[in-house]
Amino acid sequence: MDALAGLLDGPRARGAFLLRMVMEPPWSVRIEDRAPLCLMSVTAGEAWIVPAAGTEPVLLRPGDRAVARGPEPYTVADLPDTEPRARIGPGGTCTTLHGEPLSQSMDLGVRTWGNAPDGSTTVLVGTYLLDGEISGRLLDALPPLLVLPSGGRPGPLPALLDDEIARDEPGQSVVLDRLLDLLLIDALRTWFSRPGAEAPAWYRALGDPVVGQALRLLQNEPAHPWTVAALAGRTGVSRAGLARRFTELVGEPPMAYLTGWRLAVAADLLRETDATVEAVAHKVGYSQAFAFSTAFKRVRGVSPQDYRKGGGLP
Structure with a gap:
């Protein structure tokens, strides 16, 4: 096992929180789940990620991927200045900012959630819920928000995850966990191998x-x-x-x-x-x-x- 594989073999994804978010503007979701790591991939439309105060918002287009490192909160929205209308808390609970439940009203089917079934923006979201100790060296080396533009050439993994995420078949959660692992490993290898990357010494x-x-x-x-x-x-x-x-x-x-x-x-x-x-x-x-x-x-x-x-x- 190398140190990068240790992130996912230390724990690997086990029953990760996975969903397809389908939204029609205006929309904005405040993420306060304190999860150690969340991976997002836009498959249609555009989404802005607004990190903590003092950090510039980042635009994601189709094929782009982002990795957000917890536990700091952030916002995902159609525009940087759209006020949050939903909050994701620990364990994937979904409420209004005043604490009223939203899970049922925004349920669009198997692992699909949003404000419109035919919304113009689709984002695949995979959240690691465990904070394994072997991954600590790697997590400490990541910025709060890591963004990988596709350059108009999205890889095959997001499309495969998109195809599998709404299926409801025996063993499907295990299939999705492994796909999420592959997508994250690919993102991290790409991040650390890019020109000018400040990869950790051990990497x-x-x-x-x-x-x-x-x-x-x-x-x-x-x-x-x-x-x-x-x-x-x-x-x-x-x-x-x-x-x-x-x-x-x-x-x-x-x-x-x-x-x-x-x-x-x-x-x-x-x-x-x-x-x-x-x-x-x-x-x-x-x-x-x-x-x-x-x-x-x-x-x-x-x-x-x-x-x-x-x-x-x-």
Whole structure:
């Protein structure tokens, strides 16, 4: 697993909030769901995204994609100055700005929502509801709003998602989750590989023949009793050479990176499995639960048991 795949394999989309929004002007929706990540793709018409105060609105045309990173609110509308007429809250609840429910009145069919069944604007919306710890490094590297213009050449994935989103067949939610994953991975790879991109150090390091190999070894085998010498042996360079090159490209020494990765994997295991603390410790390379708990509390501020119960930072 590489660090980009970790975003979606850490958790992947599981029962993601997916819908086709069909609107006829004037319209404006305030998004306050505090979701960690939301992907939008315009398939017809135009939509403006109005981020937090102090940030310029962005226009999306057919084929354009946008990724909004929570938990800051934002508005999606036909025009930047259209006053919001609906609010999306946590869990996908839809109300007026005064709290009156709107879900039924704007229900247009299976995973389809809006103010007009034949509206001139259609936006595909996919929202990740989980905030997995492995994805933290990547989420921290993203701007609050990431926009990818299609340049008049929309790819096949939005069209495929558009075709599948309104179907109601056995296993459909799993199909949609995987399509959303593919659409997001493609968007992030495109974003980080564009000219002048300020990709995070660990992402750029993945392209280095030595450090990239070392990163993948650490990520794929976190329970292995790694040392810098062992890692250097597997990558075919000297111990000093690997330590220097890894630190220069990633921004921290190999063993410091490994500790952070192990604890990130452990955090997901604590939240998403019933494995005991001792079992989690062994899965991420700690021979004793006490040593693992001490390291976890030092970094997270809470014990593994309290973290599992919902304590600590999300």
